[in-house]
Amino acid sequence: MAALKLALLAAVLLGLVVLMACNDSDEDEKRASHSNGTAQTATPQKPGEKPDSDEGEEGEEGPAIPAAVAAEKPAPLQAHGQQLVYNFDSDSNGQLPGKFHAARTGSGSESKWVVLSDPTAPSKPNVVAQTSTDQTDYRFPLLIADERSFQDLDLSVKFKAVSGSIDRAGGLVFRLDPNNYCIVRANALENNYRLYHVVNGRRSQFAGANLKVTSGEWHELRVEAAGNKITCYYDGNKKIEATDDTFKDAGKVGLWTKADSVTYFDDLKAPER
Template sequence: MNRRHIALGALALPWLPAVCRAQGAAGGPDLSRYPVGPLPPDFLGSWRTGQGPPGDWRVVEDRTASHGKAIAQISADPTDYRFPLAVYQPLAAQDVEASVRFKAVEGRVDRAGGIAVRLRGPDDYYVARANALEDNVNLYRVMGGRRQQIAGAQAKVSSAEWHTLTLRAEGDRFSVSFDGRQLITATDRTFAGSGKVALWTKADSVTRFDRLEIRSLR
């Protein structure tokens, strides 16, 4: 199988099995198939880490997105320790590379977008996130609902502009790239099994996502 990805706004292909086993196998939603409105059924939007209400995830029109649509988290609830998740349901993987374009639109408490892998539940996963208020990119593990930073790097994260964030997890090795430049490499052994991939925000971040691409590494 080649390395072309199924992506938000890309050509639709049949869904992969629940666990992505073939090396290089790729999956992701084709947003062009979904109408503007509620979150597509391939996503679970009720999960959130921390306190406060879950996120309000929707498909919205966006002329700057790949095909004129984006998945957006539009709730501006200011609860500080609040991390809404939109979990992509059709596949799971342990060794995986997940990439997404995001645009941090608004947020006073926080203005961030992230991509999570190896989700076991709303309180256990790895996440890479970029923050437009802090101008940094960090890698975290979330264990039992507690967020712990593994590594971080400074980077200019402009608001209201598209950026690409990629998280690669292979065994105990992790790397994070931002706009095509690798910023973080780290090791961690907390979560070794397979899990879901999810879109992620924090607090009152109003963030849009485009072109979610997921590639199994084994």
């Protein structure tokens, strides 16, 4: 009898152990399921909120670039402060220089502008020269820069008066359209420095100075124009100050000679004020 009771008690205890083992197995499966993500629910994303990520910014096309760096581009050249510089050294000898065209005010033959080599050039090896020796007195050869127009400017050039019996002159033109412009010029035969405007092809002097202009030597012409105020320099020295309301709008810049003047030019510079 006692043996039977012990056998029944052992059976009950064994059943309890089996039941507890089954419960533990179910809990382990649930925990495993959560651990593997199969039963997780995503947290709703708020409007405008970026999802969190532990991954880097590197994608298939390489490392991501921060927005501020990606948007950075070279700044375009601004009109204000822009400068044109011509030394003619990359142009072909015997040819009209690139980025220029030849013109003429007045009568006589057309102008003849060519690039030449000159061992005395301020920036070697080349200069640009007006080489026609037409002696027509009212003849004004022009070499006009094509790239842009200027209103207020600081324009300069080196020049050398080589020959000429009617005139031996060189100058700068500015605020130019075909028959209207301003000129500042030096003349080695007259030993003077003068400022003109040309209106519909007719030239009128409105300021000037007497000074020594030597042939066969390099000199610098420079003009500053701001509104109606014009200041002219010769070899770095201020020689002319004037006001003129004839032309105040933007125009082309370029080089000028007169009659049979053979004149060399180099280092044309045109910064905007």
